[in-house]
Amino acid sequence: AQRVTQPEKLLSVFKGAPVELKCNYSYSGSxxxxxxxxxxxxxxxxxxxxxxxxSIKGFTADLNKGExxxxxxxxxxxxxxxxxxxxxLSVDKLVxxxxxxxxxxx
Amino acid sequence: DGGITQSPKYLFRKEGQNVTLSCEQNLNHDAxxxxxxxxxxxxxxxxxxQIVNDFQKGDIAEGYSVSRExxxxxxxxxxxxxxxxxxxxxxxxSIGMKNIQYFGAGTRLSVL
Numbered sequence: 001a002q003r004v005t006q007p008e009k010l011l012s013v014f015k016g017a018p019v020e021l022k023c024n025y026s027y028s029g030s031x032x033x034x035x036x037x038x039x040x041x042x043x044x045x046x047x048x049x050x051x052x053x054x055s056i057k058g059f060t061a062d063l064n065k066g067e068x069x070x071x072x073x074x075x076x077x078x079x080x081x082x083x084x085x086x087x088x089l090s091v092d093k094l095v096x097x098x099x100x101x102x103x104x105x106x
Numbered sequence: 107d108g109g110i111t112q113s114p115k116y117l118f119r120k121e122g123q124n125v126t127l128s129c130e131q132n133l134n135h136d137a138x139x140x141x142x143x144x145x146x147x148x149x150x151x152x153x154x155x156q157i158v159n160d161f162q163k164g165d166i167a168e169g170y171s172v173s174r175e176x177x178x179x180x181x182x183x184x185x186x187x188x189x190x191x192x193x194x195x196x197x198x199x200s201i202g203m204k205n206i207q208y209f210g211a212g213t214r215l216s217v218l
Binding site: 006009032034043044046049086090092093094096097098099 | 198
């Protein structure tokens with residue numbers, strides 16, 4: 001079965017520090033992967049998808065098929081990045097990870 | 107806000123009572139979904155519908171029921187058989203099953 005693992009429930013960093021939110025998946029085919037974000041008092045929304053290969057709000061994510069990973073990275077964290085982040089794998093339907101809370105401290 | 111509307115925002119259920127959560131979308135999307143969000147467990151799929159008059163069980167369908175009589179609407183009923191209904195419920199829709207999902211603002215259900 002397809003599975004998404006986000007090993008950290010909470011990641012706390014200082015403003016200006018690099019951020020890496022980890023995501024590993026289990027699927028033997030060619031995956032389609034997403035990062036969704038939920039800011040406080042806002043709806044869950046798409047942050048980025050791997051096929052777009054773009055940077056959104058300074059975040060990037062690279063698919064590593066060898067390591068079956070899709071980690072989300074940002075070189076310099078900002079306080080407004082504080083949110084819940086979900087990694088998701090799309091095969092026949094979306095499968096979400098458990099989520100990681102990112103807290104950026106000033 | 108537009109697109110997907112969930113109501114009510116807060117809902118309280120008495121023991122033995124069935125309650126229905128509303129989800130409406132005006133995005134002309136074929137697929138709709140219900141998720142349950144619990145702290146530390148992420149989003150778990152309850153039911154989904156790929157097209158009108160058709161729906162499928164997700165990972166945690168027991169104690170829930172849905173209908174899809176109209177493309178725009180996908181209500182979720184939390185039945186008395188659901189023994190632990192307290193959670194945040196999210197509705198979503200997408201053009202197709204593999205496309206980007208758009209989410210509603212959610213309904214928080216609590217038990218009295």
